[in-house]
Amino acid sequence: MASGFADREAAGRELAQRLAHLRNPGEEPVVLGLPRGGVPVAAQVARELSAPLDVIVVRKLGLPWQPELAMGAIGEDGAIVLNEEIAGQVSQADLDQVVARERAELQRRVALWRGGRERVPLAGRTVVIVDDGVATGATAAAACAVARHAGAARVVVATPVAPPDVVRKLRGQADEVVAVLTPLGFRAVGQWYGDFAETPDEEVTRLLAA
Incomplete structure (x- = not known):
């Protein structure tokens, strides 16, 4: 250092x-x-x-065939931010699948860290x-x-x-x-x-x- x-x-x-x-x-x-x-x-x-x-x-939404390339991100309360140029390369069904998977992981982590407390x-x-x-x-x-x-x-x-x-x-x-x-x-x-x-x-x- x-x-x-x-x-x-x-x-x-x-x-x-x-x-x-x-x-x-x-x-x-x-x-x-x-x-x-x-x-x-x-x-x-x-x-x-x-x-x-x-x-x-927040959870990155990676392209199905290139997960390190973000097509957007999600947060709590249904927040979703998309890079339309990249997200436009996938079908709505594929996008929904990625969002559902990352939403489940986001909720798991929120429950783990916040322990049921309300967000500020x-x-x-x-x-x-x-x-x-x-x-x-x-x-x-x-x-x-x-x-x-x-x-x-x-x-x-x-x-x-x-x-x-x-x-x-x-x-x-x-x-x-x-x-x-x-x-x-x-x-x-x-x-x-x-x-x-x-x-x-x-x-x-x-x-x-x-």
Whole structure:
């Protein structure tokens, strides 16, 4: 690690300092962590902002014959965002099949992490979407669309580290993008952490319950 963060908690504390302006009256931010690694970072941000913490669960909709190529994404409450150019390559039946499969997995994960608690309402709020790092921006962009679908008044993407070109791209999806590090020599998120051990499901559940 050339420079960066000791672990996700340390990264979250540094990121929270860059988000201090969201403490202003009237912002009423909600902090949403992208599971799993984004949740420990988001927990630190939520603590510093005295804001509620929740998860934002999105699932990529991959092409049936090329699953790594996203034709869209889904979120809770029936939210679906499609890249019409790519989604137009599949039949409605194939699209429905992919959506049904990913919807079932999304619901399973929501039940696992949230444990039956109601999601924090986003309508009219400033929503801060947090991940432990952004590599391509695809998941963060999908999360922005899902948050807007849920009525967010303003969407902020916040991350400890992201490549500069991805930060520029995300500015077209979010109202504000905050990154502590934007290194030119970005290869992977983990290279900027001393400890980048996988975050277990139990840790996500514990942080959300707290």
